[in-house]
Amino acid sequence: MKYLCLVYLDRENWSACPDPVCADYAQQLVDSQSLIAGEALHPVDTATTVRVRNGQTQLYDGPFAETKELLAGFYLVEARDLNEALRIAGGIPPAKYGSIEVRPIRELDLGTPAS
Amino acid sequence: MTSPDSFQALYRRENRRVFATLVRLLGDFDLAEDALQSAFLAAAERWPRDGVPANPVGWLVSAGRFRAIDSLRRQRRMTPWTEAAEAAAEIPDDAPAYEDQEAVEDDRLRLIFTCCHPSLSEEAAIAMTLREICGLSTEAIARAFLIAPTTLAQRIVRAKSKIRDARIPYEVPDRDELPGRFDRVLRVIYLVFNEGHLASQGSDLLRPDLTAEAIRLARLLADLMPEPEGLGLLALLLLQDSRRDARTQENGDLIPLEQQDRALWDQSAIAEGAALVQRALRSRRFGTYTLQAAIAAVHAEAPSAGATDWAEIVGLYDALLRIEPSPVIELNRAVALAMRDGPDAGIALIEPLLAPDLLGGYHLAHAAKADLERRAGRTGPARAAYETALALARQDSERRFLTARLAEIGD
Known part of the structure; x- marks a missing residue:
């Protein structure tokens, strides 16, 4: 089963965790065949929000909601169950400075094909 | 055994045990609940005729699982085939796990640790524990917490969806994770007890006795682990x-x-x-x-x-403060110390705790100080502290108590 581990950090701790440490952990997850994808993000100052209303595309500077902890990166992992996903999340280095939100991946519901 | 009374007793004693194993075999709480009901229905029909089987729990698990899989196979043509149902249908018909006493006891622990999983909110864990481990009805739990049954039912539905969708596993945590997970189970049981402790002052006889349920849970846990x-x-x-x-x-x-x-x-x-x-x-x-x-x-x-033995109590509070420093525990220690060394020794410890960022707003801290001032024979300070406590107290019974104390010390 797939889980998305979202890494949240506040501005003060944005760079607290050195990149090589994160890269090492990602490599460990690759070696144990747990990592499907993982990336770090530029700070939210670089974000643009897109919305379409009444057919019009609207663009906004910055993230949709201003919160203290901001999305800093993600790990998409394969795990047997939530407990394994939580173990993986607990090892993500920025967990020491911010927080990791673990969300199960949902299959798109495309209806049941008629048999 | 086949008389209605003993069948009822068997149901009360064993239905949660059978349920715990069915959850493991069927991989789903709702399927297991349905299977449990049909298994007991089948037993009520068959046992008076054919006699009680040598291993009634094993028979019930087997009957429940068989009926669940049978009904899933029949539904297969009509509804989408869920993963849980698929897994259940693949269990070989002679799966022997339920005959193994240890496996069955483990199922009860699995049920406890799943209902108290830290991914469920405290209130969801409490509801799941009372519903699934204790077997209380949704209505009874709602009555105990003075909330609408629909609110409680929703809470349970959401918790079960989370267990299914986030795939919270049905397992006893391994040694690395056990300490934290075990603490969570203890906390849930303690919260159930406290709820019962507070509610026991009410007079609604229909409310289930949560203190008794909590003691039963703690006893079950102490037996299993x-x-x-x-x-x-x-x-x-x-x-x-x-x-x-x-x-x-x-x-x-x-x-x-x-x-x-x-x-x-x-x-x-x-x-x-x-x-x-x-x-x-x-x-x-x-x-x-x-x-x-x-x-x-x-x-x-x-x-x-x-x-x-106040000296012993002071020593135990010292040990408690080393594990869990907290101003409320310091207050309790000060009161015990006053019993050992006299009221002034206690007051000296309480005064610094009355700072606004500590217990300044806590009526019991002022009431404790008032009590010690009274025992030291200082009526003025005692009265002032009781009045502060009274201004902060919210519960009627506490206000009556403090008012009576104020009247006792006179002018």
């Missing part, structure tokens, strides 16, 4: 509950410990609690529940408030 802190929690609950008949007046107001009629204390609960405390303390791996239980045991075994 005799960890010191689990024994400590069971001891704490037994000792607190031993004073049930002595701690309220007829109008429901609380009677302070030192004024209770000790003849009303339940001596068998005290003996059992005290023995459990000793067992937990000997392990040297105890924590805050055991220490609180040890304090309760010293009180319980004292012939009177004056004859209490």
Whole structure:
């Protein structure tokens, strides 16, 4: 089963965790065949929000909601169950400075094909 | 055994055990509940005719699983085939797990750890524990918490969806994770007990007795996994509950410990609690529940408030503060120390705790100081502190108590 581990950090701790440490952990997850994808993000100052209303595309500077902890990166992992996903999340280095939100991946519901 | 009475007794005794194993075999709480009901229906029909099987629990598990899989196979043509149902249908018909006593006991632990998983909110874990482990009805739990049954039902539905969608596994945590997960289970049981403890002042006889449920849960956990802190929690609950008949007046107001009629204390609960405390303390791996239980045991075994071993209690509070520093525990220690060394020693410790960022807004801290001032014979400061406590107290029974104390000291 797939889980998305979202890494949240506040501005003060944005760079607290050195990149090589994160890269090492990602490599460990690759070696144990747990990592499907993982990336770090530029700070939210670089974000643009897109919305379409009444057919019009609207663009906004910055993230949709201003919160203290901001999305800093993600790990998409394969795990047997939530407990394994939580173990993986607990090892993500920025967990020491911010927080990791673990969300199960949902299959798109495309209806049941008629048999 | 086949008489209706003993069948009822069997249902009460075993239905949660059968349920716990069916959850593992079927991989789903709702499927397991349906399977449980059809298994007992089948038993009610067959046993009077064919006699009771040698292993009734095994028979019920087997019948429940068979019926669940059979109905899933029939539904397969009509509804989307869920993963859980698929897994259940692939269980070989002769899966022997339920005949293995250890596996069945493990299922009960799996059920406990799943219902108390930290990914579920505390209130969801409490609802799941009472519904799935204790087998209380949704209506009964809602009544106990004074909330609408629909609210509680939704809470349970959401918790089950989370268990299914996030795939919270049905397992006993491994050794690395056990300490934290075990603490969570103890906390849920303790919260159930506290809820019952508070509610017992009400008069609704239809409300289930949550203190009894919590004690049953703590006992089950102590049987299945005799960890010191689990024994400590069971001891704490037994000792607190031993004073049930002595701690309220007829109008429901609380009677302070030192004024209770000790003849009303339940001596068998005290003996059992005290023995459990000793067992937990000997392990040297105890924590805050055991220490609180040890304090309760010293009180319980004292012939009177004056004859209490206050030095022992102060020492236990010192140990508790080392594990869990907290101003409320410091307050309790100050009160015990005042009993050992006199009121002024206690007041000296309480004064700094009355700072606004500590216990300045906590009525019991001011009431404790007032009590010590009164015992030291200083009427003015006692009155002032009782008045502050009264201004902060919210519960009617506490306000009545403080008002009575104020009247007692006079001018």
